[in-house]
Amino acid sequence: MARSGANVLSVDWRVDLAEIRKTLGPKIALQGNVDPAILFGPPEKICEATLGTVNSLAGEGHILNLGHGILQHTPVENAQLFIETGQRALLHHARPAAQVR
Secondary structure, three states: OHHOOOEEEOOOOOOOOOHHHHHHOOOEEEEEOOHHHHHHHHHHHHHHHHHHHHHHHHHOOOEEOOOOOOOOOOOOOHHHHHHHHHHHHHHHOOOOHHHOO
């Protein structure tokens, strides 16, 4: 995958982000990988899955997303909770631009 020339790889929820980061290195961003079925669960599980995903890479080189798109009939309020939880977590991990270099 690293030799494909891609800048970003989208991965589904069955892939361990920390493991794939070790394999690919830091130059390829990863997108994903929360199980979309989580959004049918209780708010606590949605927050737990979202925070676990963000924390697995500390928000670096990662685009938080569902591992395979949103499922039909997903409750809108649960999708909103996923987004808001991810935004708060990513802001927590954010560093000033001068520290990133």
